[in-house]
Amino acid sequence: MSSVSLPVCELLHATDDDDERSLVLSDYEGATARWCPGCGDHSALTAVERLLVAEQLRPEQTVFVSGIGCSSRFPHYLKTYGFHGIHGRALPVATGIKLHRPDLTVFVVMGDGDCTSIGAGHWMHALRYNVRMVAMVLDNGIYGLTKKQTSPTTPQGFQTNTQPRGSFLPALDPIELALGVTNASFVAQTAEWIPAHLYATLRAAYHHDGFAFVRVLQRCPMYTPSIFQLAVQKPDTTELLVHDDGVIVPELEKSYRNRLTHDPRDLARARELAMPGEKIRLGVFFRDESRPRYDLIRQAPAKTPAERVNLLNEELDRYAV
Amino acid sequence: MPTGTREPPAYDATTVARSRPHAVARREHTLEIVSDAGEGAQKCGQIFGAVSAKMGNGVWTVEIIPAEIQPPPRIPEGASGYRIRIGSDPVTNWGDETQLVLAFNEQVLLARHRLGALAKDATILLEDSWASHPDEDVQRAWADALAELGTRDYTLIRVPMDAQCRTLVDNPRKGKNMFALGVLSCVYARDLDRVREQIAYAFRKKSEEVYATNVALLELGYRWADEHLDLRIEVPAMPADRPMVVMNGNEALGMGALAAGFELCAMYPITPATSASHYLGETFERFGGILHQAEDEIAAAGVAIGASYAGKVALTITSGPGLALKTEFIGLAVMTETPLVVVDVQRGGPSTGLPTKVEQSDLLAVLYGQPGDAPKVVLAPSTIEECFHVMVTARRIAETFRSVVFVLSDANLATGVQPFPRPVLEERWMRASLDQTDVAPGTKAFDWDPQTGLSRRLIPGQLNGAHTLTGLEHDSRSKVAYSGDIHQHSSAMRSRKLAVLQSMLLPPPVHGDETGDLLVVGWGSTKGAIEEAVDRLRAEGQRVSCTHLTFLSPLQPGLRELFGRFARVCTVELNYSDEPGAPYITTESRRYGQLAWLLRAHTLVDVDCWTRVAGEPLRPATIATAIRERLTANSTGGAA
Numbered sequence: 021m022s023s024v025s026l027p028v029c030e031l032l033h034a035t036d037d038d039d040e041r042s043l044v045l046s047d048y049e050g051a052t053a054r055w056c057p058g059c060g061d062h063s064a065l066t067a068v069e070r071l072l073v074a075e076q077l078r079p080e081q082t083v084f085v086s087g088i089g090c091s092s093r094f095p096h097y098l099k100t101y102g103f104h105g106i107h108g109r110a111l112p113v114a115t116g117i118k119l120h121r122p123d124l125t126v127f128v129v130m131g132d133g134d135c136t137s138i139g140a141g142h143w144m145h146a147l148r149y150n151v152r153m154v155a156m157v158l159d160n161g162i163y164g165l166t167k168k169q170t171s172p173t174t175p176q177g178f179q180t181n182t183q184p185r186g187s188f189l190p191a192l193d194p195i196e197l198a199l200g201v202t203n204a205s206f207v208a209q210t211a212e213w214i215p216a217h218l219y220a221t222l223r224a225a226y227h228h229d230g231f232a233f234v235r236v237l238q239r240c241p242m243y244t245p246s247i248f249q250l251a252v253q254k255p256d257t258t259e260l261l262v263h264d265d266g267v268i269v270p271e272l273e274k275s276y277r278n279r280l281t282h283d284p285r286d287l288a289r290a291r292e293l294a295m296p297g298e299k300i301r302l303g304v305f306f307r308d309e310s311r312p313r314y315d316l317i318r319q320a321p322a323k324t325p326a327e328r329v330n331l332l333n334e335e336l337d338r339y340a341v
Numbered sequence: 342m343p344t345g346t347r348e349p350p351a352y353d354a355t356t357v358a359r360s361r362p363h364a365v366a367r368r369e370h371t372l373e374i375v376s377d378a379g380e381g382a383q384k385c386g387q388i389f390g391a392v393s394a395k396m397g398n399g400v401w402t403v404e405i406i407p408a409e410i411q412p413p414p415r416i417p418e419g420a421s422g423y424r425i426r427i428g429s430d431p432v433t434n435w436g437d438e439t440q441l442v443l444a445f446n447e448q449v450l451l452a453r454h455r456l457g458a459l460a461k462d463a464t465i466l467l468e469d470s471w472a473s474h475p476d477e478d479v480q481r482a483w484a485d486a487l488a489e490l491g492t493r494d495y496t497l498i499r500v501p502m503d504a505q506c507r508t509l510v511d512n513p514r515k516g517k518n519m520f521a522l523g524v525l526s527c528v529y530a531r532d533l534d535r536v537r538e539q540i541a542y543a544f545r546k547k548s549e550e551v552y553a554t555n556v557a558l559l560e561l562g563y564r565w566a567d568e569h570l571d572l573r574i575e576v577p578a579m580p581a582d583r584p585m586v587v588m589n590g591n592e593a594l595g596m597g598a599l600a601a602g603f604e605l606c607a608m609y610p611i612t613p614a615t616s617a618s619h620y621l622g623e624t625f626e627r628f629g630g631i632l633h634q635a636e637d638e639i640a641a642a643g644v645a646i647g648a649s650y651a652g653k654v655a656l657t658i659t660s661g662p663g664l665a666l667k668t669e670f671i672g673l674a675v676m677t678e679t680p681l682v683v684v685d686v687q688r689g690g691p692s693t694g695l696p697t698k699v700e701q702s703d704l705l706a707v708l709y710g711q712p713g714d715a716p717k718v719v720l721a722p723s724t725i726e727e728c729f730h731v732m733v734t735a736r737r738i739a740e741t742f743r744s745v746v747f748v749l750s751d752a753n754l755a756t757g758v759q760p761f762p763r764p765v766l767e768e769r770w771m772r773a774s775l776d777q778t779d780v781a782p783g784t785k786a787f788d789w790d791p792q793t794g795l796s797r798r799l800i801p802g803q804l805n806g807a808h809t810l811t812g813l814e815h816d817s818r819s820k821v822a823y824s825g826d827i828h829q830h831s832s833a834m835r836s837r838k839l840a841v842l843q844s845m846l847l848p849p850p851v852h853g854d855e856t857g858d859l860l861v862v863g864w865g866s867t868k869g870a871i872e873e874a875v876d877r878l879r880a881e882g883q884r885v886s887c888t889h890l891t892f893l894s895p896l897q898p899g900l901r902e903l904f905g906r907f908a909r910v911c912t913v914e915l916n917y918s919d920e921p922g923a924p925y926i927t928t929e930s931r932r933y934g935q936l937a938w939l940l941r942a943h944t945l946v947d948v949d950c951w952t953r954v955a956g957e958p959l960r961p962a963t964i965a966t967a968i969r970e971r972l973t974a975n976s977t978g979g980a981a
Contacts, residue, residue: 050809051820080804085647088812095809096821101801102809103650105643106673112640116647116655117801119631120605124651124801142643145636323629325602325768331628332599332766338542339592341395341585341760 039078047079048072053097058245060212060238061091064158067219068127069098071226082125085114087139089131090165090240091158108139111146111155118151118315125226126153132173133163136194140172147201149314150231154222157194158212160238161247168243175247194235195305196294199287205230205311207290208267208304211237213252214276217260217302220267229309237300251300261293261303284308364573369399369428370529371436374521375453376445377414378407378421381518386423387758388522388539392531393425394587394760395539397578399432400425401869402589402758403958405453406697415471415482417452424458427529429577432759433724433869437962439463441528441574443521445502446471447486454490462494464572466524468517469499498570500524505565509557519555523562529574533563584763590728590754590866594684595620597732598656599628600764602771603682605655607633607644612696613752614660614686638663642670642683650679650810652800653773654739658684661703662693664710671745672711675835677810678787678796680739680746682732687751687865689956698956699752701865701915704935707747708894716836717745719894723868726761727891728754733770740775742838743798749893751915753866753958779804786810786819787834794837839895846892848899853879853886859972860907861887862948863914864936867959871913874964885968893939901944911949911971912937913964918952 041047048069055061072082082100086092088107095102105113114128135143135157146155162180163169169182173194177186198207206228210221218236225232239248251257259278262268266284273279278299282289284307293301323331374389376382383404390402405422412419426436438460444450444467453459471483490497506513506520513520519540526536540555566572588596594617598606606625608618621632635641641657648655659667664685674681687703689695707719718738722731728750735746780799786808788796796817799806808819814831816822822831851860852872863871868889875887886907890897904910914934919926933941937950951967953959 079807080802083651083801084809096811098809099807101807103647103677104809104811104813105646106669106812109639109643109670112635112643113647113650115640116605116607116644116649117651118647119633119644120648120653120655121651121801141636142640145640318631318633320626320629320631323627325771328599328602328628328771329766329768332596335596335599335624336586336763336766339586339588339596340763341397341581341587 041078043073043076043078045069045073048099050098051096054093055090056241058239058241059090060160060236060240061094061158063212063215063218064091064129064156064236064238065094065097067215067222070219071222072100074223075226077125081123082127083117084127084129085110085117086129087131087134088165089134089163091129091131092134094129108134108137109142110134111139111142114153114155115146115149115151118153119318122315122319128153128155130155130157132157132159132161132171132194136172136192136197144197144201146231147198147204147233150203150205150311151315152230152313154225154232154234156222156234156236158236158238159194160240160244161191162240162243164240164243178244178247180243190296193294193296196291198233199291199294199306203311204233204306205308206232206304207306208233209235209237209302211248211251211258211300211302212239213248214272214302216269216271217267220269221302221304224267224304228307230311230313248300257299259299259301261301261305263304265307266304362573363571364575366575366577368430368576369426369432369436370441370574370576371424371426371439372441372443372525372529373405373422373424373439373453373458374443374518374525375405375420375422375449376518377419377449378410378412380421380445380514382422382445382521384543385518385522385525386425388536388543389525389531390423390425390758391539391587392526392535393427393529394585394758395535396532397580398576399428399430400587400758400760401432401435402426402756403435403753404756415446415448415479417448417455420449420452422449427576429579434873434961435753435757435870435958437960442466443500443525444468445517445521447483447490451486451489454493459493459495462496464496464498465490466498466500468502470501470503472499498572505561506558509561510554516554516558519558520562520565523559523564524566524570526559527563527566528570528572529576533559581760581762585760586763587758587760588725589616589756589758590722590725590750591617591686591756592620593725593728594658594732594748594750595624597729599624599630600729600766600770601733601736602653603656603732603736604630604653605633605645605648606630606658607635607641607648607655608658609635609638609641609663611638611660611663613688613755614658614663614684616755617658617684617686638666639670642667646670646674646679646681649674649681650677650800652775654680654682654736656682656684658686660686660688661690664703664706668710671717672713672715673812674745675711675715675717676812678743678798678835679810680743680798682735682739682746682748684748684750686755687749689954695956697752699866699915699958700954700956701749701751701867702917702935702954703749704864704893704916705938707749708939714832714836716839717747717894718742718839718842719747719749719892721749721865721891721893722754723865723889723891724761725754725757725759729761729764738842741795742842743796744838749865751866757866775800777803780806785817787815787817787831789817789834793841794834795841843895843898846895846897848903849888849890849897851886851888851903854884855886856906857884857886858908859885859968860904860910861885861968862890862910862912862936862940863887864890864893865915867913867915870959870961870964873961874968877961877965878968883969883972885972890936893936896939896943900940901946904944904946904948909949909971910940910946911951911968912940913959913967914950914952915954915959916952917954918950
């Protein structure tokens with residue numbers, strides 16, 4: 021048993037440093053994914069599985085929390101612990117898990133409806149709480165599970181079943197919003213069609229000491245196959261943000277020649293880069309590990325039942341007749 | 342002075358011989374302090390109540406709360422204050438009318454007068470500086486008010502609070518309450534050392550100078566009353582034969598949460614629940630706990646569910662509008678069988694309703710608020726003491742039954758102060774009851790016992806226990822399932838747990854004879870008032886008994902049999918029901934009180950109800966009148 025001193029609860033038997041298991045892909049693979057062929061969720065799952073193996077994360081110490089939507093089936097396809105909750109509310113559940121069990125590794129998987137629409141209130145606050153976890157929004161710009169309704173990130177003019185004349189408003193940019201939230205500490209964007217970049221970004225997010233927000237640009241093969249067609253076919257329309265503190269993917273050097281060195285500590289520059297433009301920018305926009313973490317601030321030294329009884333008796337003394 | 346009115350019998354305080362104050366002995370007395378909001382009448386009353394309890398009196402207090410933080414001064418709607426019923430015996434409810442009132446101005450006094458809060462022969466201690474106020478409108482308002490008050494047989498005593506306080510402080514608005522406390526301490530012979538001690542506690546976050554000023558004002562008030570008032574009310578205290586504590590219901594809930602070993606409470610501010618969170622905010626960290634103020638009510642439920650899922654049962658505290666927002670998450674907790682304790686400190690509804698006023702209108706929302714079948718446990722404490730102990734019970738049931746447990750308190754319990762026997766704490770309440778050892782490969786996440794529906798909960802960290810909880814219907818391995826057979830079976834397993842819990846409960850005790858003409862059934866904070874009303878009726882020779890339900894879901898066993906022993910059964914509740922005989926109201930259209938509705942469905946007995954949504958606790962006398970009417974009515978229960 022390790023002597024790791026973790027606060028809050030007694031549920032720590034599994035933080036066993038003597039664990040000598042060598043975990044392989046099959047240790048993480050759950051049910052067969054039921055997403056449509058060509059769905060970007062498959063890429064995200066593959067990248068996550070690769071990360072789990074690479075980091076040798078113990079399945080019983082890892083929790084995937086999701087909301088509702090195609091992407092939120094994610095936990096079912098893994099052999100870790102999972103919590104497939106309700107629409108838009110994955111972040112509060114994940115926050116509760118981490119506040120109570122800082123020893124667990126938590127990933128949150130949301131769709132664009134989950135994160136930027138029905139759960140947007142939680143999203144903003146989760147960014148500010150800066151509780152350590154990886155939060156991915158698998159953003160295909162559409163409600164897929166309910167069959168093609170407009171989401172906040174649907175491109176303007178894109179026709180859907182609820183806005184058949186085309187989406188009325190400019191799409192909400194999750195990166196732009198996240199960079200505007202006080203105390204956000206990690207904001208990155210990647211794309212499902214560039215698996216190497218997706219993996220490298222998730223890896224950086226996993227190692228970030230705080231709340232790591234990753235937007236994964238995706239295509240829905242059923243409803244939005246065309247929205248990133250240009251970016252997929254012409255890598256020159258994409259610009260990779262590179263930095264030692266961000267994401268560098270050497271194997272992409274030949275195919276993605278548009279590269280911009282961006283220091284992720286430079287928030288003002290990050291906000292400029294996030295403004296809508298011709299190019300899709302991928303990489304770590306912002307990262308600052310010095311920002312206060314709510315989960316660390318709120319750690320209270322654990323007390324034994326005997327200590328609590330004593331404390332409560334002192335408390336009752338104050339109210340004694 | 343307008344013609345046709347008379348000044349109330351005045352009382353010339355200056356002529357009283359100090360040596361022979363006229364003392365009246367009483368088994369109990371009800372007094373209140375009212376002021377504009379922000380003048381500290383509540384603080385004064387809280388201290389008086391706490392001191393009385395500590396001296397060994399039975400005590401029940403009620404806050405008089407304006408709905409706004411800072412209503413304009415000197416309007417009846419702005420009346421803010423504190424009502425204290427003290428007795429030689431234990432006091433279980435707020436009683437009937439107020440017998441002595443100390444008012445900081447005549448307008449807030451009018452509010453209480455018009456509300457019928459004051460006894461016909463009440464004694465009034467009234468700040469008199471308004472009579473000679475430079476503003477003529479104020480003088481006129483004073484005169485009009487006194488004329489209106491003059492229609493009753495009140496005894497009015499004018500107290501120069503402002504003038505007296507000015508001898509010590511520049512701004513009597515701050516501090517008048519301590520002068521008032523001094524006056525009342527003299528009238529009721531409170532132990533001044535205890536009062537000083539309580540002041541020190543009440544102002545523990547303020548400077549030593551604030552304490553000193555307050556004590557000086559207290560002593561000034563005491564001396565003034567001692568020298569000028571021929572009024573002493575003796576309510577002998579009966580020192581308890583065992584250690585007692587005194588607190589309000591929200592403090593008791595918070596302290597109960599500590600005793601129960603909760604480690605996380607997630608909440609969002611809402612009246613009248615928030616003060617329970619204030620208590621935890623002050624203490625929880627010392628116990629290794631976290632009070633998390635979430636971004637909204639929904640997130641508060643989500644954080645609590647996440648924490649529960651990850652280990653120990655967590656808690657969320659709310660009131661009506663917050664409950665509405667938590668609905669979906671509570672359904673998720675039921676579906677995933679994630680233990681969760683939800684405290685609902687009820688207030689008047691629907692919608693924002695009456696935020697500061699007591700009501701018992703959330704029972705059916707709590708039971709049936711979730712779309713789909715969402716069985717859960719509902720407990721209702723009926724005393725301040727039960728507010729403490731219910732938290733231990735709630736956690737234990739939530740964990741054992743993998744269940745959502747509601748605790749239905751209300752605004753009356755939340756702010757009511759009552760002494761009760763000091764709880765004898767047990768370490769086992771606080772231990773993690775969950776078996777956290779690794780499980781065998783293939784262990785099911787919902788390994789339901791087919792008889793009971795109970796199953797062992799697996800939590801993250803347990804080797805071989807990994808599974809994905811889901812709000813979708815699922816089989817015993819927590820795999821998403823859409824088949825009708827599985828939905829039928831899983832629903833049965835979630836429901837069966839309630840029947841198992843019911844099999845462990847006892848029928849509710851009967852207060853009074855086991856048979857009779859009428860059985861009154863209540864739940865929650867009305868217990869003391871109902872029992873007092875029943876006792877009065879029984880003293881008149883009526884064959885009335887009452888019973889009080891702590892478990893609303895599952896209902897305690899034996900109710901049908903119990904009801905059968907009485908000619909009629911009638912609930913008394915603080916929620917809305919149609920009055921029999923009102924326009925269009927027939928036996929078919931009448932909507933019943935919430936417990937009555939439940940009991941009718943549950944027992945098939947024609948349970949009647951008498952309910953009120955007056956925004957204040959029920960008075961024993963009012964209940965007694967209602968019961969008398971039921972007893973003399975020709976109907977055999979149900980609508981007339």
